[in-house]
Amino acid sequence: MTRYKRKDPEITRRKFINAAMGGTVAVGGISLLSTLGTANPVFRLTRDKMPPLKGDVLVHAEESKEGQIIKVSELSDQLVRAWPMGKGEDGSNVIRKGDPNNILALFRFPKGQLVAPTNLEATVDGEIVAYSDVCTHAGCSVADSDQGDGMKCPCHSGQFDPKRGCIVTGGPPPRALAQLPVQLDGEQLVVSDFFLAMPYPYIAESEWESFKKEVEEQLA
């Protein structure tokens, strides 16, 4: 029986069709997958997406005052949100809010209250300090705590202490908020360097370092 069956042309034809269909599905599937590449557009690092850079002026982020330069007198132990504002390619002012992770938190504490691990060199007179305002946990914008001291993330109640380098004092965030070195230039608060540590959304120092390089190369 089997001997005859093997010679049966019906079977070979079926086999052929199966193989042909399988081949078509495989080739077609792969070529369809390749179109998925278009799903991921190229990232262009424009100036408004660059992180806070040396020389950027800090301006208000709050909607009613957006773009106005922040005065020292406006700062207190209550959080003030700021954007870095730099120069565009044509020399005009560019607020770097193309990347929402550039949002900053500014505080001013009476002298002596800011302590390590805050980098005091990177503050103004040990009084004014700037941090990334993006929670290292899932990237929410951190606010003043509703229970007195410090900052609290509204998403999963992460807590930070802005007087001690914004270390985590409660909740799930894995890292402190990154401190941004600032200095006073006349009336303006000016960024004096990159963030001192990697900010959200970076998860490896190496990535943050290579991103900084990329930014510097593009500016050079």
Place this chain on the structure above:
Amino acid sequence: MNQWLDERLHISRLNDKFLRKAFPVHHSFFLGEITLFSLIILILTGILLALAYEPSNSLVTNSFDPGTSDKPNLIPAAYHSALKINAMPFGDMLRRIHHWTANIMVAAAVIHMMRIYFTGAFKKPREINWWIGMLLLIFTALTAVTGYVLPYDNYAYQTLKVIYGIAASVPWVGEWVAQAAFAGKFPGAGVIPRIYGYHIMLLPGILLALTGAHMLLMIKQKHTQPQYAKRIAYKKIVGVPLSTQQTPIMLLLAIMFAAIIVLFSAFIPVHPIEHYGPPSTTPINNIKPDWYLLWVFGALAIIPSFEVHLFGGLIGAEFVGAIVVPTLFLLAMFAVPMLDRSKDNMYYAENPTNHPVRLAAGVAFMAAMIVMSVAGYKPELISAGILNTANANTILWILLFLIPAVCYFGVLGIVRGIRTLREADQRERGAFSPADD
């Protein structure tokens, strides 16, 4: 004319196969129908909304409040069009109906699945339909979430940021996945068109295909029969045929359901986009996902932060809380039909109390979901002084295991108790009845 059509289309076969399909007479069998009606209402209102919605996040001048010519008031086009929809006659109502129906669809689907689970209707031969049902549930939730983002107000924007963060938290490939899914680094210039495509083409397409398969299988395999059918006619299909008896019932149900939704929408406003305003950096206090995803949110809230670096990838709390834990829960639900080893086909819906372990496990599972959802309110629990930051996680973790365990053994105890009572009752009755009974 009938004959002419019949010779060409074999209507009589359709009639036998589909129009005469028997529907069991029991109210719990309406849950699936309600889910289906929701889908229909969603598609109809969705089409109307799509006619007025502008899927773009490029900035346009707010026509309601244009600002000045040197400082125009720019808002995303999608948000602008949502404001315009609210301003058109019945526009707000349309949004409300769409929104509430979506919530009801998820709820009806969940209760429908509970009915299937507790009566054992997932057993052979209906396993495939349980799995399709699971896929329907997942894709319904995804469709709802993508719809959430479309008005592109600040709430949607903050939600999207978290969703992006979750996608990016997958080790090794996360960043690529997130960028491919949401058209570039957050918030990419094409993110709203991308999500719009998902919400009105891709996901509804999948939903319709799955729904079709779900119903065809149901017609092929027939409904499980309610218990009374066993007494009336053993191993026979009992019920009313789709045409003509079930149709008026269905129509009545559909109209009543639509009426309830419209009434509901008339009085309960949805998500006030004007209140939240266009995307901004101001965080929203106590931002929460919709109720059916609250448990995932709760998982994120109570998982302590940790980071493991593995072969250059990062496994963190985000990934575990928002992807691993939900996957495990969903896998457990997918595995339900595999727990049953019976060889015979199932005909009759079972009485849940005859299967105490299944009943208790189901109740415990739902209790765990509820505890996790409550954990989503951790910040509120802390603000209200019920818990404090130091003990919140510990207490919630203990509850997460304790309450389901209590439910499990509680249900077992109650069911066993009822059974002993019933048996004692029967024995007593047996003692008094004549011997030849």
